[in-house]
Amino acid sequence: MSPPSEFSAHTVKSFDEDIAQLRAVITRMGGLCETQIGDAVDALVNRNVEAARAIVEQDLRLDALEAEAEALAVRIIALRAPMADDLREIVAALKIAGVLERIGDYAKNIAKRASVVAQAQPIGPAVIIPEMARVVVEIIHDTLDAFVDRDAAKALAILSRDQQVDEFYNSLFRSLLTFMMENPHYITPSTHLLFVAKNLERIGDHATSVAEMVHYSVTGQRPAERPKNDFTSTLYSPE
Amino acid sequence: MNQNPAIGHNQQPKMTARGVNVFYGQKQAIKDVSIDVSSDHVTAFIGPSGCGKSTFLRCLNRMNDTVDSARVEGRIELDSQDIYAAAMDVVQLRARVGMVFQKPNPFPKSIYENVAYGPRLHGLARNKADMDAIVESALRRAGLWDEVKDRLSESGTAMSGGQQQRLCIARAIAVDPEVILMDEPCSALDPIATARIEELIDELRGRYAIVIVTHNMQQAARVSQKTAFFHLGSLVEYDDTSTIFTNPRETRTKDYITGRYG
Numbered sequence: 223m224s225p226p227s228e229f230s231a232h233t234v235k236s237f238d239e240d241i242a243q244l245r246a247v248i249t250r251m252g253g254l255c256e257t258q259i260g261d262a263v264d265a266l267v268n269r270n271v272e273a274a275r276a277i278v279e280q281d282l283r284l285d286a287l288e289a290e291a292e293a294l295a296v297r298i299i300a301l302r303a304p305m306a307d308d309l310r311e312i313v314a315a316l317k318i319a320g321v322l323e324r325i326g327d328y329a330k331n332i333a334k335r336a337s338v339v340a341q342a343q344p345i346g347p348a349v350i351i352p353e354m355a356r357v358v359v360e361i362i363h364d365t366l367d368a369f370v371d372r373d374a375a376k377a378l379a380i381l382s383r384d385q386q387v388d389e390f391y392n393s394l395f396r397s398l399l400t401f402m403m404e405n406p407h408y409i410t411p412s413t414h415l416l417f418v419a420k421n422l423e424r425i426g427d428h429a430t431s432v433a434e435m436v437h438y439s440v441t442g443q444r445p446a447e448r449p450k451n452d453f454t455s456t457l458y459s460p461e
Numbered sequence: 462m463n464q465n466p467a468i469g470h471n472q473q474p475k476m477t478a479r480g481v482n483v484f485y486g487q488k489q490a491i492k493d494v495s496i497d498v499s500s501d502h503v504t505a506f507i508g509p510s511g512c513g514k515s516t517f518l519r520c521l522n523r524m525n526d527t528v529d530s531a532r533v534e535g536r537i538e539l540d541s542q543d544i545y546a547a548a549m550d551v552v553q554l555r556a557r558v559g560m561v562f563q564k565p566n567p568f569p570k571s572i573y574e575n576v577a578y579g580p581r582l583h584g585l586a587r588n589k590a591d592m593d594a595i596v597e598s599a600l601r602r603a604g605l606w607d608e609v610k611d612r613l614s615e616s617g618t619a620m621s622g623g624q625q626q627r628l629c630i631a632r633a634i635a636v637d638p639e640v641i642l643m644d645e646p647c648s649a650l651d652p653i654a655t656a657r658i659e660e661l662i663d664e665l666r667g668r669y670a671i672v673i674v675t676h677n678m679q680q681a682a683r684v685s686q687k688t689a690f691f692h693l694g695s696l697v698e699y700d701d702t703s704t705i706f707t708n709p710r711e712t713r714t715k716d717y718i719t720g721r722y723g
Contacts, residue, residue, distance in 0.1 A: 442708030
């Protein structure tokens with residue numbers, strides 16, 4: 223009997239192939255999410271309505287990949303009866319696919335708003351958005367790396383980074399409120415930008431929950447409650 | 462791993478084993494195994510072939526006494542009584558700790574006589590009416606009564622494999638045991654007959670302490686509440702079944718249940 227090891231192959235090789243295939247689908251979804259968010263924010267900043275439309279269409283690919291991940295996971299559960307860390311990983315993959323599809327919806331929504339924002343005067347606070355998007359994309363990227371490498375420490379390190387996203391959101395929330403108060407003419411684009419920022423904040427939250435799933439999948443333990451920094455739900459007026 | 466916090470903290474365990482070693486001649490088959498078995502739940506022993514799970518199961522009713530080269534060390538208690546003590550009546554012990562084997566092994570006698578054999582041996586019935594009641598009750602508990610009540614005089618060996626195995630379970634429970642040991646009770650049965658035995662095990666749970674040895678990990682996951690993983694004669698891990706199958710502590714357990722060796 224071979225000595226046990228952490229990542230040794232299954233006796234039935236096609237089981238490993240099934241799991242590899244599922245991981246590949248999740249990785250492709252993650253990559254597509256990163257591209258969609260980056261492109262949506264580019265379209266917003268560059269006021270590119272054509273590009274925004276293309277992003278909305280690309281979202282269908284994420285939906286299809288989610289369906290593929292779900293079919294694969296269900297098939298593995300039915301045919302392989304996975305146990306222990308295999309079982310946890312497959313359940314995590316199933317949930318992660320759902321979350322990534324949702325992240326894609328937020329990116330799509332940013333692209334839709336880009337078309338509206340393009341019709342109004344550019345406004346100052348918008349410059350924070352690409353920076354916020356960059357942090358969010360990095361979180362998704364590193365989370366998916368942690369998933370592929372089964373790296374619990376890496377997943378855990380990601381959790382605190384969502385606070386940066388929350389801080390960006392707080393800051394943008396305040397400045398957009400001030401902006402709207404000073405000039406009611408900007409209420410329409412400001413409101414859309416507020417939703418864009420909210421979408422990015424939601425994406426950050428979802429990506430962080432994926433990191434939690436990765437941690438659970440690898441260790442069997444849920445990480446402790448993570449810190450949150452989004453105070454806007456209790457904010458009455460900008461100070 | 463000797464003292465596990467998951468072992469019998471609710472109530473007095475039905476059976477306890479401490480520091481058990483088993484040798485077949487020079488070869489050591491069981492190494493320092495300590496475990497508690499409770500009446501509250503079904504306990505499954507799993508592990509690859511030759512890991513000692515069946516050998517250990519057979520220690521619990523001294524079935525290894527029948528193997529000349531076998532030598533058992535350590536202490537095994539039933540209700541705090543040493544079952545290897547000189548004063549222990551082995552026939553009585555095996556009535557209290559019954560056993561069901563891998564292949565159904567009904568006696569070549571009628572269905573009725575198969576069930577009545579044990580109670581008669583132990584003088585549990587005063588008359589024919591008593592015996593009829595014992596036989597009916599055992600067949601009912603084994604989920605077999607409705608299928609055989611009109612043909613109790615037919616031979617037990619003429620039944621289907623699944624029925625034969627339930628007949629063997631009826632035979633084991635007819636003497637009102639406290640513990641039932643099952644050594645791969647479904648490995649010779651088809652999925653439907655297997656499901657009926659599993660359902661029966663679930664119904665018997667709580668009434669008897671049940672210990673089942675199985676190669677089928679899905680079966681262990683389905684029928685047991687506690688699972689013990691044996692490897693190379695040692696007890697590697699013993700915990701709640703749900704923990705063993707979702708988040709085992711030991712790498713050896715994990716590699717076995719996920720199909721990475723064995």
